[in-house]
Amino acid sequence: xxxxxxxxxxxxxxxxxxxxxxDAILATSALTEDLSVFFIGDGVFQLLKNQAPKQxxxxxxxxxxxxxxxxxxxxxxxCQDSLLERGIDGTQLLIDVTCLSQVEMNAKIRMHAKIxxx
Amino acid sequence: MxxxxxxxxxxxxxxxxxxxxxxxxxxxxxxxxxxxATATMHKYAMCLLALDNSIKIYTLSEDLSAxxxxxxxxxxxxxxxxxxxxxxxxxxxxxx
Numbered sequence: 001x002x003x004x005x006x007x008x009x010x011x012x013x014x015x016x017x018x019x020x021x022x023d024a025i026l027a028t029s030a031l032t033e034d035l036s037v038f039f040i041g042d043g044v045f046q047l048l049k050n051q052a053p054k055q056x057x058x059x060x061x062x063x064x065x066x067x068x069x070x071x072x073x074x075x076x077x078x079c080q081d082s083l084l085e086r087g088i089d090g091t092q093l094l095i096d097v098t099c100l101s102q103v104e105m106n107a108k109i110r111m112h113a114k115i116x117x118x
Numbered sequence: 119m120x121x122x123x124x125x126x127x128x129x130x131x132x133x134x135x136x137x138x139x140x141x142x143x144x145x146x147x148x149x150x151x152x153x154x155a156t157a158t159m160h161k162y163a164m165c166l167l168a169l170d171n172s173i174k175i176y177t178l179s180e181d182l183s184a185x186x187x188x189x190x191x192x193x194x195x196x197x198x199x200x201x202x203x204x205x206x207x208x209x210x211x212x213x214x
Contacts, residue, residue, distance in 0.1 A: 011126050013184050014151030042126050045154065045185060053184035062186075086128065087158030 002075075003034030005112035011042035013058040018046050021118040022061055029071040036075035036112065037068075038105060039097070044082045047093045065095050079105050120207035124150040125214055127162040132213040137165060145174040147195070147203055153177050157187035166191050176203060 006025050010017040028035055039047060051062045068076065080099040083090065090099055100108065109115060121144060127133035133155055136146065146166075148155050155162050156177045166175055175192025178200060182189055195203060204210055 011129070011151045011154060011185070013181075014125070042128050042151070042154070045187075048186035051184060051186040055180050056184045058184060085160060086154070087160045087163070 002036060002112045003032055004028060004114045004116065005036050005038060005109050007038045007040055007109065007115065007117040008043040008046065009041040009118070011045040012051070012062065013053050013056060017118065018043065019059065019061045022046075022064060024116070024118070025073065026064070026067075026071060029073050033072045035073065036077065036108070037073060038109060039076075039078045039082070040105065041079070041082050042086075044078055044086065044088060047078065047095065047097070048088070049092060049094050062094055068095065077105060077108060119144045119209040119211065120203055121146045122210065122212040123148050123152040123155065123214075124212065126151040126154045128154065130214065133162055133165075136213045137169075140169070140173060142170050142172045145176065145203065145207065146192075147176045147178065147200065149178040149181055149200070153181045153185065153187060153189075156189050156191045157182060157185075159190060163191055 008018060008021045012018045025037055046062060051060055053060050076097045078097045078099050079102055081102040121136050121140060123132055123136055125132050176195045177189045177192060179194040179196050
């Protein structure tokens with residue numbers, strides 16, 4: 001059994017939810033390396049390259065995903081079905097991630113003792 | 119009439135409900151997370167392509183570039199254009 005699964009399902013910048021989830025992941029990484037991050041649904045938009053949110057008064061927190069490696073957050077999964085449904089391909093993403101089908105994502109999430117769906 | 123949509127079509131029903139109420143010569147403006155509707159070619163974008171030609175589709179450019187997206191359907195407007203659209207249309211409704 002793995003430790004903690006963070007599931008992030010919100011598009012960035014429309015609300016603070018996606019950024020606050022990222023903060024929670026970073027804070028948790030200070031306590032344990034046994035955590036995984038799952039991008040599902042509109043959450044996949046958080047990983048798009050070339051975001052320029054300053055002009056709408058939002059912070060470019062996508063750049064911080066590049067630090068996940070430094071924080072030893074290595075188990076990062078993206079739902080391939082969510083990408084396909086939204087017409088996004090894996091090359092448009094900012095960081096290296098593991099793309100899994102919805103069925104595989106579900107199985108992977110169920111391997112965690114604590115699940116935070118945000 | 120100008121219809122304003124500000125949430126993702128994948129997250130809420132506002133997009134679907136708006137499209138059932140839209141009529142010829144109306145316009146739709148996508149802002150905030152709503153810009154996802156015109157940014158890539160998914161099933162909701164196909165619904166927009168199927169609309170009557172008299173229905174104009176606009177997307178707020180600041181919200182697109184903020185998200186690393188580009189408009190694939192209709193045209194871009196900036197904040198000034200947004201104000202222009204609200205003046206141009208006698209009625210406006212925001213779907214959420």
